[in-house]
Amino acid sequence: MDLPRAGFYEGFSWWTGRQAMRDYYDTVLSQLADSGRGAQLPNNWRHTQNTERYFLDLTWVREPQSLDDDL
Numbered sequence: 001m002d003l004p005r006a007g008f009y010e011g012f013s014w015w016t017g018r019q020a021m022r023d024y025y026d027t028v029l030s031q032l033a034d035s036g037r038g039a040q041l042p043n044n045w046r047h048t049q050n051t052e053r054y055f056l057d058l059t060w061v062r063e064p065q066s067l068d069d070d071l
Contacts, residue, residue, distance in 0.1 A: 011059055013054065015052060017053055024050045
């Protein structure tokens with residue numbers, strides 16, 4: 001991820017869809033174990049109707065400190 005400028009940032013992160021994706025993951029693995037059709041796994045992941053989304057809400061706080069200041 002590229003930030004608009006160097007420095008220190010503060011913020012929050014959150015996500016949506018995590019539990020739905022976890023439930024789908026568990027269901028698919030259970031079905032594959034029961035059927036023995038592990039080769040279908042990539043196809044099952046591509047056709048999921050669930051989506052996990054992650055969000056970052058960042059605010060620039062200040063310029064970075066020079067490493068020379070610590071010497």
